Amino acid sequence: MRYKLTVAIILGAAQLCGAQNALRDFESFRDSLFSGYHRYRQGILADYESFLRDTWHDYQIFKAPDSNNIPKPDRQPSMPENATMPDMQIPAPAPEQPPLPESQPERPDEPEALPNMPPLGGRMTSVDFFGTNINLPLIDIHPISNTSNNNVANYWRDLNDNASAQSAIDLLKNAIRKYDLNDWLAFKLAQAYAETLFPARQASDTRIAIIQYLLCNIGYDIRLALYDDGLTLLMPFTTTIYARSYLELDGKRFSIFFDSASAAKTITGTIQTYSLPYDKNTGYSFNPIFSQPPMLVEKPEDFRLSGAGITITGKADANLREILSDYPQLPVVDYTKSELQPELRNDIARQLKMQVAEMDEMTAVNTLLHFVQKAFNYQTDDKQFGFEKPLFPEESILYKRNDCEDRAIFFGMLIRNVLNLECLLVEYPGHIGTAVCLSDSSATGTYYMVDGKKYFVADPTFEGADAGMCMPDFRNINPKVYRFD
Structure with missing residues (x-):
C-alpha cells in the first residue's frame, strides 16, 4: 500500500508538472496571440461596460437590399433551331469593382494553433460543429435576466469576472485558427457554442449576449442592439449582404442578425443600440470569403x-x-x-x-x-x-x-x-x-x-x-x- 501511494504521488506530481508546463506554453501562445490585438484595441474593451451602460439611441432600420428585382424565368431558355446570331459588338462599361471595404486595422500575425488547453481544474464541453467535435470551456454563468442597458452592462461585467469565460476567448480563437475557419464560420462556431451552453429556446437573449462578448473580445466589431424587447446582433461585413435588414452606424453598414431560433431576416422601424468612440479602432468587419477551405469533418x-x-x-x-x-x-x-x-x-x-x-x-x-x-x-x-x-x-x-x-x-x-x-x-x-x-x-x-x-x-x-x-x-x-x- 505504501509503495502504491508513493507511485501515485510521483505520478500525480509528474502529471501536475506536465499540466503546468502545458499551461505555461498555452499562456505564452495566448499572450503572443493577443499582444498586437490589445495594442490596437486599447481602451475599447476596458470601457465597453460603460458604453453598454450609456443611453441606447434609436436608429432607422433600412430595407434589405435585393441583388436583382427582376424574377428569373421558371423554365430554362433554349436556342431556337436553325437560329443564327449576328456578329455584333454590344457596348459594355468598364468592369465593375465591388465596393472596397472600409479601412480595417491590420490583423496581427498569429502563431500556429495549439491543442485546446483548459486552465487547471476547468471543465469543458463538446460543441458539435457540423460533425466536428470542438472542446471549449463550460462557462458557469447565470442567464441574462432582462435586456435593459444596465442589465446588459452588468452581464458583460459578469463575463469579464468569469474565469471560464476568459479561457473561452482564448480557446475559441485557437479553434478558429486550428480549423481554418473564415469570419463567417467563426461567427457560426460562437453561435453553436452559445447554443450548447444555453440550449433552451427562451434563452435567446443570453445566447446573443455571449456570442457578442466572445467575438468582440476576439477582435470583431460586433455589437448588441434591442429590437422588440429582444437582443439582436449588429455585424459589419467587408462586402454587401443582400436580403437582410441593416442600419448605418459610424460610417458602416451593420447587418441585423437574430438568434438562431428566429427565422427573421428583414424587419422595419427602428432599433436601439449604443455608441462607441470615433477615435478608437472598434474591431474588424466580417469577411465572408473562404480564403482557404475549413478543416472540418467531410462527408x-x-x-x-x-x-x-x-x-x-x-x-x-x-x-x-x-x-x-x-x-x-x-x-x-x-x-x-x-x-x-x-x-x-x-x-x-x-x-x-x-x-x-x-x-x-x-x-x-x-x-x-x-x-x-x-x-x-x-x-x-x-x-x-x-x-x-x-x-x-x-x-x-x-x-x-x-x-x-x-x-x-x-x-x-x-x-x-x-x-x-x-x-x-x-x-x-x-x-x-x-x-x-x-x-x-x-x-x-x-x-x-x-x-x-x-x-x-x-x-x-x-x-x-x-x-x-x-x-x-x-x-x-x-x-x-x-x-x-
Missing part, C-alpha cells in the same frame, strides 16, 4: 455529371450543404473568390483537360458551355430553397439543380481552370451569364469590347447556344460586367 458523396459528350465524376463534401445552408447572400462575383474543395476542383479540371485535349479552342469552349447547359437541371432558387441562394461550384455538384448565376460561376471556373482563358461575369436585368476572351482572332458572334479585348458572350443557361450567341432579349442591353477572381 464524401459520389457524383457523376454528363453532357455534350463529356463526363466528370468524383466525391463532393456533402457536409457543405449544412455548412452553407444559411450562408449570407453576397454579390455573385464574390462567389468566385472562395475555394471550398480545391482538390475536387483540380480533379475536375484534370478530367476535362483530358477530354478536350484534341479540340481547338472554340470547340473546347463550346463543349464546356454545352456541358454546363446539359449537366444540371434548371431550377430557380425560389423553387429549390424558397429564397435567393447563389451556389458555390461544390454546391451545384451536390444539388445537381441550379439557375443562371450558379451556372455562370461554375462555367467561369471551368474556363479558367481547364482552358486558362479570361472570363467576365455578365449581369443583365433578371439574368447572369458570362463572356470569354478568345485567343482566336477569327472568332465571330456577339461580344463585348473591354479594355481593348473582345469577350464573346457565353451563356451557360441558354441551352443549345454556342459562344457568341446572346439571348435576343439582351442584345441591346448594356450589362454590368465583373472580372472573375
Whole structure:
C-alpha cells in the first residue's frame, strides 16, 4: 500500500508538472496571440461596460437590399433551331469593382494553433460543429435576466469576472485558427457554442449576449442592439449582404442578425443600440470569403455529371450543404473568390483537360458551355430553397439543380481552370451569364469590347447556344460586367 501511494504521488506530481508546463506554453501562445490585438484595441474593451451602460439611441432600420428585382424565368431558355446570331459588338462599361471595404486595422500575425488547453481544474464541453467535435470551456454563468442597458452592462461585467469565460476567448480563437475557419464560420462556431451552453429556446437573449462578448473580445466589431424587447446582433461585413435588414452606424453598414431560433431576416422601424468612440479602432468587419477551405469533418458523396459528350465524376463534401445552408447572400462575383474543395476542383479540371485535349479552342469552349447547359437541371432558387441562394461550384455538384448565376460561376471556373482563358461575369436585368476572351482572332458572334479585348458572350443557361450567341432579349442591353477572381 505504501509503495502504491508513493507511485501515485510521483505520478500525480509528474502529471501536475506536465499540466503546468502545458499551461505555461498555452499562456505564452495566448499572450503572443493577443499582444498586437490589445495594442490596437486599447481602451475599447476596458470601457465597453460603460458604453453598454450609456443611453441606447434609436436608429432607422433600412430595407434589405435585393441583388436583382427582376424574377428569373421558371423554365430554362433554349436556342431556337436553325437560329443564327449576328456578329455584333454590344457596348459594355468598364468592369465593375465591388465596393472596397472600409479601412480595417491590420490583423496581427498569429502563431500556429495549439491543442485546446483548459486552465487547471476547468471543465469543458463538446460543441458539435457540423460533425466536428470542438472542446471549449463550460462557462458557469447565470442567464441574462432582462435586456435593459444596465442589465446588459452588468452581464458583460459578469463575463469579464468569469474565469471560464476568459479561457473561452482564448480557446475559441485557437479553434478558429486550428480549423481554418473564415469570419463567417467563426461567427457560426460562437453561435453553436452559445447554443450548447444555453440550449433552451427562451434563452435567446443570453445566447446573443455571449456570442457578442466572445467575438468582440476576439477582435470583431460586433455589437448588441434591442429590437422588440429582444437582443439582436449588429455585424459589419467587408462586402454587401443582400436580403437582410441593416442600419448605418459610424460610417458602416451593420447587418441585423437574430438568434438562431428566429427565422427573421428583414424587419422595419427602428432599433436601439449604443455608441462607441470615433477615435478608437472598434474591431474588424466580417469577411465572408473562404480564403482557404475549413478543416472540418467531410462527408464524401459520389457524383457523376454528363453532357455534350463529356463526363466528370468524383466525391463532393456533402457536409457543405449544412455548412452553407444559411450562408449570407453576397454579390455573385464574390462567389468566385472562395475555394471550398480545391482538390475536387483540380480533379475536375484534370478530367476535362483530358477530354478536350484534341479540340481547338472554340470547340473546347463550346463543349464546356454545352456541358454546363446539359449537366444540371434548371431550377430557380425560389423553387429549390424558397429564397435567393447563389451556389458555390461544390454546391451545384451536390444539388445537381441550379439557375443562371450558379451556372455562370461554375462555367467561369471551368474556363479558367481547364482552358486558362479570361472570363467576365455578365449581369443583365433578371439574368447572369458570362463572356470569354478568345485567343482566336477569327472568332465571330456577339461580344463585348473591354479594355481593348473582345469577350464573346457565353451563356451557360441558354441551352443549345454556342459562344457568341446572346439571348435576343439582351442584345441591346448594356450589362454590368465583373472580372472573375
